[in-house]
Amino acid sequence: MSTATKPKHIGRNISRIRELKGMKQEALAVAIGVSQQSVSNIEASETIDEEKLTEVAKALGVTVEAIKNFSEENVINYFNNIYDNDFSHSNGGIQANHCAFNPLDKMMEIVDENRKLYERLVQAEKEKVELLEKLLKGK
Known part of the structure; x- marks a missing residue:
């Protein structure tokens, strides 16, 4: 049995982050100065050169590390943490902000x-x- 880990599919990570941000391929293409077809090719690629990855990360408003380390589980944990920090689960209610x-x-x-x-x-x-x-x- 092999213990080697499968490398992350960077293009798929870019695609998911773009979708989560509500951005179309065309918008990302304009932001990085390429065609929509080029964005499609990037998202289909398993690896991407660092320079292009940096451009894409900047256009998406995330870090290169966020793209490289992206996972569905991390997104779910992120939103669960936001929910846990913003709302009180005591008495099953929501803690409201009160004006002074x-x-x-x-x-x-x-x-x-x-x-x-x-x-x-x-x-x-x-x-x-x-x-x-x-x-x-x-x-």
């Missing part, structure tokens, strides 16, 4: 501030009109 202030109170403060600004603007316009009337009467 009442949003309605803040909104009413803004409305009141806008009203005061409007009143000042109206008062300034009245003063301008009075000044103009005085100037016209003086002629």
Whole structure:
């Protein structure tokens, strides 16, 4: 029985990461400056030269190591960890974020501030009109 491990299929990893990011082959092709057919060929290749792999990684917004070490299990673990860290499983409920202030109170403060600004603007316009009337009467 052989203990040699099968090398990872880099092209397939690129394809899965691209799909998980919701990116089409055409978009990746534009990002790395090749044709869609070239992206298809890259994704069909078991190995890719480091320079091209670096370009693809940059276009996908991941590291070269992320592409090389990609596995479905890691993705599942990643999302499970996000879920575990973001939500509380105590009492079977979800822990909600609580505001340190009442949003309605803040909104009413803004409305009141806008009203005061409007009143000042109206008062300034009245003063301008009075000044103009005085100037016209003086002629």
